Amino acid sequence: MGMTITEKILARASGAATVAPGDVAVVDVDTAVLLDLSFLPEGWREVLKVHDPSRIAIIFDHLVPAATVQAATCHKTGREFAAKFGIARLHDVGPDQGISHAVIADRAYALPGKVLVNADSHTCAGGAFNCAARGVGGPDMLWAVTTGTAWFRVGETIRYDFTGALRPGVTAKDLFLHIAGTYGAHVNQNVEYGGPGMSGLSINARRTLATMGAELSAEFTIFEPDDTLIDYVRARNDRPFEPVWPDADATYRERRTIDLGTLQPLVALPDAVVNQSVPVGQVAGTKIDQAFIGSCANGTLDDLEIAARVVRGRKVARGTRFIVTPGTQAIFRAALRAGYIETLLEAGAVVTPATCGACIGGHMGVLGPDEVCITASTRNFKGRMGDPSARIYMASPATVAASALAGKIAGAEEVFA
Amino acid sequence: MSGARVWCFGDNINTDLILPGPYLYRSPEEQARAVFQANRPGWVDQVAQGDAIIGGFNFGMGSSRPAARSLRLCGVGFVLAETINGLFFRNSVNYGLLACECPGVAAAFTEGDTAELSLADWTVRNTRSGHVLAVTPVPAQLLTIMQSGGIYPLMEARGLIAARGG
Ligand code: SF4
Numbered sequence: 001m002g003m004t005i006t007e008k009i010l011a012r013a014s015g016a017a018t019v020a021p022g023d024v025a026v027v028d029v030d031t032a033v034l035l036d037l038s039f040l041p042e043g044w045r046e047v048l049k050v051h052d053p054s055r056i057a058i059i060f061d062h063l064v065p066a067a068t069v070q071a072a073t074c075h076k077t078g079r080e081f082a083a084k085f086g087i088a089r090l091h092d093v094g095p096d097q098g099i100s101h102a103v104i105a106d107r108a109y110a111l112p113g114k115v116l117v118n119a120d121s122h123t124c125a126g127g128a129f130n131c132a133a134r135g136v137g138g139p140d141m142l143w144a145v146t147t148g149t150a151w152f153r154v155g156e157t158i159r160y161d162f163t164g165a166l167r168p169g170v171t172a173k174d175l176f177l178h179i180a181g182t183y184g185a186h187v188n189q190n191v192e193y194g195g196p197g198m199s200g201l202s203i204n205a206r207r208t209l210a211t212m213g214a215e216l217s218a219e220f221t222i223f224e225p226d227d228t229l230i231d232y233v234r235a236r237n238d239r240p241f242e243p244v245w246p247d248a249d250a251t252y253r254e255r256r257t258i259d260l261g262t263l264q265p266l267v268a269l270p271d272a273v274v275n276q277s278v279p280v281g282q283v284a285g286t287k288i289d290q291a292f293i294g295s296c297a298n299g300t301l302d303d304l305e306i307a308a309r310v311v312r313g314r315k316v317a318r319g320t321r322f323i324v325t326p327g328t329q330a331i332f333r334a335a336l337r338a339g340y341i342e343t344l345l346e347a348g349a350v351v352t353p354a355t356c357g358a359c360i361g362g363h364m365g366v367l368g369p370d371e372v373c374i375t376a377s378t379r380n381f382k383g384r385m386g387d388p389s390a391r392i393y394m395a396s397p398a399t400v401a402a403s404a405l406a407g408k409i410a411g412a413e414e415v416f417a
Numbered sequence: 418m419s420g421a422r423v424w425c426f427g428d429n430i431n432t433d434l435i436l437p438g439p440y441l442y443r444s445p446e447e448q449a450r451a452v453f454q455a456n457r458p459g460w461v462d463q464v465a466q467g468d469a470i471i472g473g474f475n476f477g478m479g480s481s482r483p484a485a486r487s488l489r490l491c492g493v494g495f496v497l498a499e500t501i502n503g504l505f506f507r508n509s510v511n512y513g514l515l516a517c518e519c520p521g522v523a524a525a526f527t528e529g530d531t532a533e534l535s536l537a538d539w540t541v542r543n544t545r546s547g548h549v550l551a552v553t554p555v556p557a558q559l560l561t562i563m564q565s566g567g568i569y570p571l572m573e574a575r576g577l578i579a580a581r582g583g
Contacts, residue, residue, distance in 0.1 A: 042445060
């Protein structure tokens with residue numbers, strides 16, 4: 001019986017010939033990523049030995065730059081831990097700063113065919129790189145760091161085959177909203193993306209889609225590899241890897257085909273991500289107080305490019321705040337060189353340093369009571385970005401940028417006509 | 418196993434409800450006092466040691482925060498749900514909260530019923546209706562961790578992390 005991509009990676013990493021749904025696989029972890037939140041005093045425990053410092057990366061992201069003494073204390077503990085065990089991959093506040101999943105992508109820490117864990121639910125972002133990457137809990141992280149292993153329950157896999165190509169102005173976020181709106185949650189299931197239309201999606205588009213797998217409640221969200229991916233990874237990480245394709249006779253719970261050319265821009269209504277997608281037109285005209293583009297899902301260079309294209313030569317509506325947060329400082333610099341940052345600033349956007357910030361209602365863009373926001377980030381849960389009475393709509397960066405200009409929810413069609 | 422008083426919750430109970438964001442940076446005990454404050458204020462004063470939570474689909478959806486620890490600290494003896502979110506399940510194992518999937522459980526129980534869970538034959542019985550349901554077995558190696566107080570004692574015993582008093 002053939003295996004899916006996830007099954008093949010988990011089998012290889014656990015030294016088994018095969019694994020199947022229902023099994024528990026105990027696997028070797030190739031990369032374990034700790035965040036600033038990992039070092040919160042309530043969760044962190046003094047580590048006496050680490051398995052292999054070269055397999056650990058530390059990335060400060062939720063609390064950068066520190067806005068509180070508690071945040072500064074987390075960072076201090078993290079730096080001391082890195083120094084004590086000689087962990088070279090420390091992404092501190094500074095030029096290497098960024099949201100962990102975006103840093104992992106920039107540096108290709110997530111390797112094809114390998115296993116990566118991180119104590120954050122959007123770790124599935126690494127699935128864009130054909131990596132079995134999964135968010136785990138704080139205790140799992142300590143276990144992975146000290147033993148080099150992790151366990152996974154093997155779930156069934158849903159396979160999506162893409163055909164055709166996205167129309168101009170329709171983005172990977174719209175593709176995600178289509179999947180979330182049509183098929184809902186994928187609890188205990190893996191998601192596998194491939195098909196002839198996949199290679200037309202940029203690496204950044206795949207990152208958006210893989211990252212949003214957390215909102216499907218999927219176990220692993222993983223893409224087939226192709227030459228574009230393999231070249232991308234080789235250029236950034238010199239460690240060996242072996243990409244994994246599914247067996248021709250792999251067993252899927254279900255196979256679904258999506259013609260990318262038929263998709264349109266969508267918006268998720270407030271308070272939940274799945275089963276909430278409607279065409280932009282259905283909510284167009286809804287007045288907004290804030291528009292946000294950022295997060296591990298939509299802080300890529302593609303996202304900043306499309307936002308700049310929409311606002312070029314125009315102005316953000318008076319009374320509307322437009323906040324843009326690049327995923328990493330490296331993306332910020334690339335966007336600066338390409339002129340996107342200047343275009344955004346000229347239009348009236350506030351561009352912040354790379355951080356989780358507004359996405360988690362932390363800092364630099366928190367919502368007040370009864371405010372309305374349209375966001376290109378990961379979650380629109382009640383209270384997610386600030387006061388619980390705020391209403392959060394979620395859409396693509398193109399739709400968010402067009403809404404910032406209009407001061408109300410609006411589509412970006414005319415820019416792409 | 419003796420009977421447990423049942424508290425019923427619906428589908429998609431998320432980690433923000435179990436462990437609200439503003440409490441993320443507080444002590445575990447303070448976090449446990451905030452459980453379900455948005456959807457069932459006062460519940461933490463009513464729940465007693467060993468009570469059971471019955472959930473619907475995707476129980477514990479959301480983030481990696483230690484929501485399972487909060488339920489355990491509230492006194493919850495076990496959680497049975499139609500489906501349990503994978504990340505919440507991991508945290509249940511690691512913090513020593515017994516959490517199992519049980520198709521049909523949401524319809525089979527009403528709040529205030531008594532549930533008798535048997536891990537010997539993986540069944541749960543509603544003492545009011547007499548109805549017996551099959552519980553999906555948790556793999557043996559994970560059940561062992563769940564029932565022995567989670568993963569921290571294991572790491573301490575192996576000398577991987579320093580012991581913490583209390
Ligand atoms: S950007 Fe948002 S979703 Fe992504 S890791 Fe940070 S808080 Fe989580």
